[in-house]
Amino acid sequence: MTTAALATDADSDAAAPGSVSLSGLTKSFGDFTAVRDLDLHVAPGEFLSMLGPSGSGKTTVLRIIAGFEEATSGTVRLSGVDVTRTPPHARDVNTVFQDYALFPHMTIAENVGYGLRVKGTSRSERVEQVAESLRRVRLDHVADRLPHQLSGGQRQRIALARALILRPQVLLLDEPLGALDKQLREQMQIELKQIQREVGITFVFVTHDQEEALTLSDRVAVFNNGRIEQVGTAREVYEEPQTEFVARFLGLSNLIGAELAQELTGTRRTMSIRPERVRMLGASDALADGDVGLTGTIAEIVYTGPATRYLITSDAGVDIIAERPNAHHIAGLDVPRRGDRVRAAWNPAHAARLP
Structure with a gap:
């Protein structure tokens, strides 16, 4: 149908x-x-x-x-x-x-x-x-x-x-x-x-x-x-x-409060962004055009088989979950670890705006 x-x-x-x-x-x-x-x-x-x-x-x-x-x-x-x-x-x-x-x-x-x-x-x-x-x-x-x-x-x-x-x-x-x-x-x-x-x-x-x-x-x-x-x-x-x-x-979701969302996007509405839409960059890496991001520290890493989830405690006081498919990893190369400084980035177009 x-x-x-x-x-x-x-x-x-x-x-x-x-x-x-x-x-x-x-x-x-x-x-x-x-x-x-x-x-x-x-x-x-x-x-x-x-x-x-x-x-x-x-x-x-x-x-x-x-x-x-x-x-x-x-x-x-x-x-x-x-x-x-x-x-x-x-x-x-x-x-x-x-x-x-x-x-x-x-x-x-x-x-x-x-x-x-x-x-x-x-x-x-x-x-x-x-x-x-x-x-x-x-x-x-x-x-x-x-x-x-x-x-x-x-x-x-x-x-x-x-x-x-x-x-x-x-x-x-x-x-x-x-x-x-x-x-x-x-x-x-x-x-x-x-x-x-x-x-x-x-x-x-x-x-x-x-x-x-x-x-x-x-x-x-x-x-x-x-x-x-x-x-x-x-x-x-x-x-x-x-x-x-x-x-x-319905699954994991990162909720960004209205006040922080206004700082990031100029729109004062709570945002919901799914972990698979969040990219991890180096702490000093530049954001892509149109993206927003929060810098923080990896607090926890969870291996789920098909993917790995990273809990990032941001400097803004908001926890962000990012998910990376394990198919993209090469064993022993460029594997983030707990304590690493990273930037969680996403495109606001991929976020849902909540009432």
Whole structure:
């Protein structure tokens, strides 16, 4: 889905199959308000991630869309139909959970076909659809096994196949990769994106993993304290954060206060600059045309594998993180060390201006 398509006025596809529209959504539990007057539109066929820390309200919103929680106020529309008070089984959505929720006594084929059996689908049609669904997740060879005989990644793919076989208009995913180790999780991210593209179903995905959200999503909704701080493409929320929370939550960011920013650029607005946009120069090196910089001392060095991060304590009293790809290094040559005097430089055009 192109950025232009996503930017289309939400009203134009609000009634299209697979759309999700939340308006004025509020959910309170006693004196605690988990979601506050929230508006969100998900386009048909879009992969939207709801990203935020624990307690930010993202899972509550997912449960309200699914019908597992009832909104205190506001409306939920699926494909243009108001389902705010509709029970879960009557909504054309399905949910994939982190704990897989597979029936331990059933074979994989029986697990995947369970929803079709409940719907009364004939055995011959059920067998055909189960085989197709297992092929889609590349696990047709395990049809006769039991869940405990599969790895965590395989069980997660089976849970996905079971949800997709009913062909819901919207698939809700509640941190489905959270229980997997890093390598398997990254592999599953690629597979999940491919499957979503193949089936063309709207995916609404909950995660607290920033990298996961940026990797998978057409758009990301960043949650904080029951509200959405920003909605945009992965590039927009990372490169152009609209609030300090978004700048800090999505990866590392250097925040330059308004007063210092005015000294450097003449504009009195807080700047957010990503570490990979910061270059390290010798303390006496001249700045490139248009660049600004702060001189300081390297206080810490962190090796991350693909890159090395340098924490620079500037003379202005502001800590700056610079990141250099390790591919650019020649072993033993020109390697900065703790205590070195350096200049952190960047182009103000690469910095986001925060309110």
